[in-house]
Amino acid sequence: MFHRLRTDPATDQLILQNGHSSFPIGEYEYPGIQTNPGSDIAVAIIFNGVQRELTAYAAPVADVLDGTPAWRKVCDRADNIASLAVRGDDLYLLANTSAVRGKVLKTSARAPGLTRAGTVMPMGALVIEALSGACDGIYVTTMDGGIQRLKRIAPDGSVADVRLPYDGSIVYAYSDTASDGILVSLTGWVQPSGIWAVDARTLTATDTGITPKPPIDLTPYIATRLFATAKDGVKIPVSIVARRDPQRDPKRPAIVESYGAYQYGTSPAFRARNLAFLDAGGICVVAGVRGGGEYGREWHDGGKGPTKPNTWRDLIAACEALTDAGWTRPASLAMAIIYLTKQSSETSTGAWTSPRPASPTPTPLASI
Structure with missing residues (x-):
């Protein structure tokens, strides 16, 4: 009109x-x-x-x-x-x-x-x-x-x-x-x-100052990024949000999120609700696994259909990289899978609640 x-x-x-x-x-x-x-x-x-x-x-x-x-x-x-x-x-x-x-x-x-x-x-x-x-x-x-x-x-x-x-x-x-x-x-x-x-x-x-800032001191918090190496050698971006503590504590609880579908990239977003968890010693992590859009169409196709197993394998690699870097330990890891499709969610959840593919060792994760 x-x-x-x-x-x-x-x-x-x-x-x-x-x-x-x-x-x-x-x-x-x-x-x-x-x-x-x-x-x-x-x-x-x-x-x-x-x-x-x-x-x-x-x-x-x-x-x-x-x-x-x-x-x-x-x-x-x-x-x-x-x-x-x-x-x-x-x-x-x-x-x-x-x-x-x-x-x-x-x-x-x-x-x-x-x-x-x-x-x-x-x-x-x-x-x-x-x-x-x-x-x-x-x-x-x-x-x-x-x-x-x-x-x-x-x-x-x-x-x-x-x-x-x-x-x-x-x-x-x-x-x-x-x-x-x-x-x-x-x-x-x-x-x-x-x-x-x-x-x-x-x-x-x-x-511009148009948007009012919340009355919160954010200087105690940091965001950093590391790259995990997937099973096939591909580098996976892993974003970490934590308190600005002088030393890493492997006993920290960690919540790891991923998406990996619809060519949707998991970009930075401020979440005030996470601050209480960070203050309690936890870390919030987002893994940019394949199937999403972090690196475009190739990245999406690398975790779609016959290549869908790369999505949860990338997530496993991200969790292993966190433990290797001293951010947390397997017993303190929890993971939130964020998908829009029922099939993708069931597939990934099934992979995580089963033994790691091609290995008798359980996945490095405490809960889903």
Whole structure:
């Protein structure tokens, strides 16, 4: 629906609806419209539940408002486009075809075509997750083993890193093509959520102070990361949150969480409810096991279907790495499996309550 401020909602104009638009919208799909200052092109995006890949169409804004849009298809789900941003007459696309960690393409917003699109940011070591357009360029959210980072593609095509205040998670990114910079909602394992403003000149972030901080002294707590070695030699990121004590105590109780499904990466998030457990001497651990999205599509496929055993083997390796590093001991380990699918949960729980695969030795874990 299109609504003009200070007008009667009864006069709102229907823009997209299943059965109303000039292109199909499925029963479980839902549409959205993206318009941007400085561009007279509207982009219709069709989402399908939790599926990452988009279907998108483009048409002039004036034609959309006149009710006569000639929508041109930008991409279909088979094209593996996961995010897009419009800046002026340019359309930027996050493509995962032939680039399992993603690459950024640029094509004409007026006459979009994937076959004519040029690469402005090739696939690199980090996973490209989302695009956001601003006056000074396109901001790119990336994933590094659960930690999210930010880059900017300038109008001249140069790519630069944004210096964020700590290793954390970008919960939301807010920008528009009429303004320089970007606002990001950032949180960490021991940093409550806050809204930070990125300066387009220095590419540094400053806390806006918009989000009130809880009246809690967080200086006694630390977050660190180690890498466990899985059975097949793959390095598994393991995040540890604990009190800033001078020495490690192997008798500490440890709660180890993992996900490992839907290409969802377990990124840092502040959890005030864990502080009492930390004060009592415990440690909270998150293992970025395969099946999730910590390192993109390859990581997801490495713990999916026939490779699903890697998910719990990675978790076993994470627990062993914790004990080897002196953070805890097998008798003090407990584990919380966080899955969305009944099948995955039953499979992993079954593996953990049984002897370790290919070994008569029980798994290094006190409880589930």
